[in-house]
Every structure is written in structure tokens, then in C-alpha cells.
Amino acid sequence: MRAGARALLRQAVPSPRRGAPGVAAGILQAVSTVALLACSAYLITRASEQPPVLYLSMAVVGVRAFALAKAVFRYLERYASHDAVFRQLSDIRVGVLARLIPLAPDGLSRSRRGSVLSAVVDDVDDMQNVWLRARLPLLTSAGVSLASVVFVAFFSVPAAVWLLVSLVLCVVVSVALSSAVAARSDRELSPRRARLADAAIDYVQSLDVLTAYGALPAAQERIHAADAELTRAQRARAVAESSVSALNGLFAGAASLGALVLAAPALGITLSGPMLAVVVLVPLAVFEVVASLPLALASRRSVRASAERIAATIPDERPPEIPADSEPRQGEPSPLPATGPAALTLSDLRVRWPGAASATIDGLDLDVRPGERVWLDGESGSGKTTLAHTLVRFLGYEGSARLGGHELSALPTRTVREHIGLIEQTPYLFNDTIRQNLLFARDTADGEELEHALQLVGLGDWLAERGGLDARVGERGALVSGGQAQRIALARALLHEFPILVLDEPTANVDQQHAESLLTELLGAAARGGRTVILISHDDVPEHLVDRRLRMASGRLAAR
Ligand SMILES: Nc1ncnc2c1ncn2[C@@H]1O[C@H](COP(=O)(O)OP(=O)(O)OP(=O)(O)O)[C@@H](O)[C@H]1O
Numbered sequence: 001m002r003a004g005a006r007a008l009l010r011q012a013v014p015s016p017r018r019g020a021p022g023v024a025a026g027i028l029q030a031v032s033t034v035a036l037l038a039c040s041a042y043l044i045t046r047a048s049e050q051p052p053v054l055y056l057s058m059a060v061v062g063v064r065a066f067a068l069a070k071a072v073f074r075y076l077e078r079y080a081s082h083d084a085v086f087r088q089l090s091d092i093r094v095g096v097l098a099r100l101i102p103l104a105p106d107g108l109s110r111s112r113r114g115s116v117l118s119a120v121v122d123d124v125d126d127m128q129n130v131w132l133r134a135r136l137p138l139l140t141s142a143g144v145s146l147a148s149v150v151f152v153a154f155f156s157v158p159a160a161v162w163l164l165v166s167l168v169l170c171v172v173v174s175v176a177l178s179s180a181v182a183a184r185s186d187r188e189l190s191p192r193r194a195r196l197a198d199a200a201i202d203y204v205q206s207l208d209v210l211t212a213y214g215a216l217p218a219a220q221e222r223i224h225a226a227d228a229e230l231t232r233a234q235r236a237r238a239v240a241e242s243s244v245s246a247l248n249g250l251f252a253g254a255a256s257l258g259a260l261v262l263a264a265p266a267l268g269i270t271l272s273g274p275m276l277a278v279v280v281l282v283p284l285a286v287f288e289v290v291a292s293l294p295l296a297l298a299s300r301r302s303v304r305a306s307a308e309r310i311a312a313t314i315p316d317e318r319p320p321e322i323p324a325d326s327e328p329r330q331g332e333p334s335p336l337p338a339t340g341p342a343a344l345t346l347s348d349l350r351v352r353w354p355g356a357a358s359a360t361i362d363g364l365d366l367d368v369r370p371g372e373r374v375w376l377d378g379e380s381g382s383g384k385t386t387l388a389h390t391l392v393r394f395l396g397y398e399g400s401a402r403l404g405g406h407e408l409s410a411l412p413t414r415t416v417r418e419h420i421g422l423i424e425q426t427p428y429l430f431n432d433t434i435r436q437n438l439l440f441a442r443d444t445a446d447g448e449e450l451e452h453a454l455q456l457v458g459l460g461d462w463l464a465e466r467g468g469l470d471a472r473v474g475e476r477g478a479l480v481s482g483g484q485a486q487r488i489a490l491a492r493a494l495l496h497e498f499p500i501l502v503l504d505e506p507t508a509n510v511d512q513q514h515a516e517s518l519l520t521e522l523l524g525a526a527a528r529g530g531r532t533v534i535l536i537s538h539d540d541v542p543e544h545l546v547d548r549r550l551r552m553a554s555g556r557l558a559a560r
Pocket residue numbers: 106109353354356360378379380381382383384385386387
């Protein structure tokens with residue numbers, strides 16, 4: 001088992017201080033269950049002897065008290081144990097997200113979305129079972145079994161020994177049966193859940209391509225196959241659970257019958273009739289409590305698999321190519337200029353994608369003056385996007401990259417990302433209104449400021465046509481064109497007031513005819529206020545709009 005998975009399982013167990021109330025309430029609830037049955041058995045058999053009612057009053061009070069106590073302790077056990085576990089769970093979830101955030105987006109580019117989603121949601125949720133379904137029932141069952149054996153021993157030692165033997169036999173046989181039927185499927189529940197999520201997400205995300213190529217049936221088949229695998233695993237678990245519960249009933253009956261045979265000779269000598277009934281019926285209640293034990297072991301198997309999957313999907317150690325995500329220290333002023341862009345100086349820059357054998361950018365030197373507008377083009381795959389991702393710290397680097405004289409790797413990531421903004425080839429638009437998509441950049445902006453930003457990027461008329469800021473943009477911007485999405489993304493960046501803007505192929509999704517006018521308008525808006533602009537584009541850019549044109553080839557700047 002990975003060290004990360006072991007650490008997660010340890011983290012899922014509440015501290016003794018947090019966990020103790022749940023265990024205590026659980027044991028008291030189980031003891032109340034057994035005591036209720038013992039009192040009831042005594043009351044019914046004693047009542048059949050028709051003694052004066054006064055003799056029965058203690059047993060009547062006992063039945064009432066234990067019936068109430070059982071419900072109250074059950075409630076307290078649920079409350080205390082869930083409270084303790086949910087606190088652990090929120091720590092685990094925050095920890096998992098804290099490890100995930102620095103990896104996104106480029107450190108996760110080789111993981112499947114469904115797997116990441118399933119690790120962060122389902123597998124983390126599963127961690128609550130480490131305590132609730134695995135350890136707590138174990139502690140409760142052990143506690144109440146021991147107490148019941150000791151209780152029965154006061155009345156009949158042979159019956160107590162038989163109860164102990166039946167309990168041990170029942171646990172051993174149930175565990176063996178549950179392992180034989182469901183061990184593999186318990187371990188596979190978590191990966192199969194992830195496979196189903198992967199298949200479903202792939203299907204929804206590539207619906208257009210699948211439809212165009214007539215591949216929908218094959219994709220649906222993959223979902224059905226993943227679903228069938230998951231159902232098989234769940235069915236095996238259900239079969240194991242029901243067999244174990246049948247076995248439990250069998251052993252409970254045998255334990256009661258054995259107690260009757262073994263304790264009967266003492267009837268009338270050391271044991272009264274009502275006490276014999278108690279000795280015979282108590283095992284039934286004990287087995288009811290112990291029934292959760294094999295299920296606890298099944299849960300233990302599946303939570304271990306979930307912990308393994310979280311550890312595998314989100315490793316403890318970042319790959320060296322991914323920068324650490326650091327927040328600026330509170331109250332510490334930013335070393336970068338408060339207004340206007342800082343100078344950018346790259347020398348002998350080398351960048352490698354996580355898992356790649358060789359560097360994509362290899363020995364790049366570049367100086368960008370504050371306020372300069374640089375146009376970067378070059379053959380496909382030469383490393384332009386890689387450079388853009390390095391500047392916003394999605395990727396780590398070797399060599400030197402200085403911003404305002406400070407090495408990027410020495411600045412908090414947040415500080416760098418406040419200063420350099422990236423507009424990607426296909427900017428992400430949230431499935432919400434235009435307003436929300438913009439407010440996300442500056443939540444204090446009022447309607448007028450939002451409309452002004454949209455006018456700057458040439459979307460004033462379009463906004464009026466759409467009926468204002470509350471028009472929706474659709475899933476991933478499905479209701480807007482590629483060029484409009486770029487403009488909305490630029491308006492968002494303008495609102496955020498990044499001193500340096502990197503535009504990566506803003507015309508990638510726009511036809512040739514409109515590319516030049518879009519570039520002209522975007523560059524004009526982006527460069528307002530003396531902002532530095534690095535424009536990555538294959539399309540022709542009017543020379544007067546840029547100060548310098550650079551060309552990249554094989555990971556470095558080519559001489560022009
Ligand atoms: N997520 C990724 N993981 C691993 N390697 C990647 C990833 N993205 C890009 N690369 C690799 O990095 C190299 C440079 O790609 P990059 O996208 O930076 O080129 P580009 O110059 O922007 O190309 P284009 O003009 O086609 O957008 C390519 O060999 C590519 O395979």
C-alpha cells in the first residue's frame with residue numbers, strides 16, 4: 001500500500017477525544033439492545049408464573065428504560081460519530097484539493113477527468129466508512145460480545161462458553177465467506193466507479209464528434225459495459241452481505257439452542273425459569289449486534305481501495321515540473337510595481353512538460369520591456385503555448401525568468417498570476433450569464449463598468465442585441481461564437497487589470513476574413529493604459545499594432 005494511502009486512512013480516524021463519545025454511545029446502545037431483550041425475556045416468563053404485580057415492576061421499568069436508552073444512545077452514537085467523521089472528512093477533502101490545485105491544469109493533463117472527479121468526490125466520501133462502517137462496529141461488537149459472555153457466565157458457565165464459541169465460529173465463517181464472495185469486488189468498487197464516470201464524461205464531452213462519426217452506439221456500449229462491471233461488483237457485495245446475514249441467523253439459533261441444552265440441567269437448582277429464558281434469549285440479541293462485523297471487513301477492503309486510488313490520482317509529491325502553489329504572506333507588500341507592468345527577462349529558459357523525456361523550451365532568451373507589444377509566431381509545436389503556461393506558472397522551469405527583477409519561482413504563484421494574465425486559445429466560459437462570467441474577474445464591478453469593458457472589446461452592440469448582461473452564454477460558451485468568447489475573455493482580463501496580458505492564438509476559432517479585424521480590436525483594447533501584451537498568433541498582425549515580431553522554432557527564438 002502506498003504511504004499516501006496509509007496516511008489518508010490514518011487521517012480518516014478521529015482523534016481519541018473526538019471519537020470516544022461515538023464509541024461510548026455505540027457500546028451503550030448495543031448493551032441496551034441486549035439488556036432490553038434480557039429484561040423482556042425475564043418479564044414474560046416471570047409473568048407466566050403469575051406472581052404479585054409488585055415483583056414484576058422492576059422488570060417493567062427495565063424494559064421501558066432500555067427501550068428508551070436504545071433509541072437515545074442510537075441517536076447519540078449517530079450524532080457523535082458522524083460529527084467526528086465529517087470533521088475528519090472536511091480535513092481530508094481540503095488536503096486533497098490543496099494537493100490538486102498546484103497540479104492544475106498542466107500537472108493533470110495526463111489524468112482522466114472522470115478519475116480525478118471520482119477521486120475527489122466519491123473516494124473522499126468513502127473515507128467516512130473507515131470509522132463509521134469499519135472501526136466503530138468492530139469496537140462496539142467486541143465490547144458488547146465480551147460484556148454479554150460475562151453476563152451469561154453469572155448464570156451458567158457452560159452456556160457462556162458456548163456463546164463465546166458460537167460467536168468466534170460465526171465471525172470466522174462469515175469473514176471467510178464474505179472474503180471468498182466479495183473480496184475482489186470490494187476492492188474493485190472504487191476503480192469501477194471511476195471507469196463509469198470516465199466513460200460518461202467522455203460521452204457527454206465528445207457528443208458532437210461521436211455524433212458526426214456515427215460512433216454514438218460504441219460510446220454508449222462503453223458506458224453500459226462500465227455500468228455492468230460496477231453492478232457486478234455491487235451485486236457480489238450484496239450476495240456476500242445476505243449470505244452473511246443468513247449465516248448469522250443460523251449461528252444465533254444454534255447459540256440459543258445450545259444455551260438451552262447446556263443450562264437446562266441447572267433449572268430449579270441454581271437457575272430459575274425466568275433466568276433460563278434470559279440465558280437462552282440473550283445470544284439472539286448479541287448476534288444482532290455482531291452481524292455488522294463481516295460488513296465492517298468488507299468496508300475496510302473498499303475504503304483501502306479508495307485511499308489507494310486517491311493516492312494514485314493525486315500524488316503526494318508534485319512532479320518537479322509543477323510549481324508549488326504559494327500564497328503571499330499576509331500583510332507582505334508585493335515586490336512588483338503597484339501600477340503598470342514590470343519588465344520580463346527570460347534567459348536560458350528550459351521547460352519540460354510533466355512526464356516528457358525532453359525539454360520543450362530549450363535555451364530561450366527574451367527581454368520584454370514594460371508596455372511593449374510583442375507578437376510571437378512560429379511553427380506549430382515550437383513551444384509558444386508552453387511559454388505562455390510557464391509565464392503564468394502552470395509549468396515550472398529551469399534557467400531564469402525574472403519579473404521586475406524577481407525570479408518567478410521565488411515569487412508567490414498568486415502574485416505572478418495577479419500580474420500576468422493568460423487568455424487561452426479556447427477561453428473557459430462558465431454556463432451562466434455574461435454578468436457572472438465578468439464578475440468572476442472583479443466582483444465589485446457594477447453594471448456600467450461591465451458594459452464599458454464589453455464596449456472596449458467591441459461587444460457593445462452584441463450585448464444590446466442579446467438583451468443585456470443577464471443573457472446566458474451556454475455550456476462552455478456554446479451560445480457565443482469563438483471570436484465573441486475571445487472578446488468576453490479579454491473583457492474579463494481588462495476588468496481584472498492585469499499589467500501583462502498574454503493572448504494565445506485569439507483567432508484560432510475565427511475565420512481568416514475576420515481574424516485581422518479581431519486582432520486589431522483585441523490588441524487595441526489589450527494595450528490600453530500602457531499594458532504589456534504578448535500576442536501569440538499564426539495570423540498576420542498589422543505591423544503598426546506591435547513593437548516587435550519574434551519567431552519561435554524548436555523551443556527557442558529563431559533569428560529573424
Ligand atoms: N499537456 C501537454 N503535455 C505534454 N506535452 C505537451 C502538452 N501540451 C503540449 N505539449 C508538447 O509541447 C510541445 C509544444 O507544444 P505547444 O502547444 O507549446 O506548441 P505551440 O507552438 O503553441 O503550437 P501551436 O501553434 O500548434 O499551438 C509539443 O511537442 C507538444 O506535444
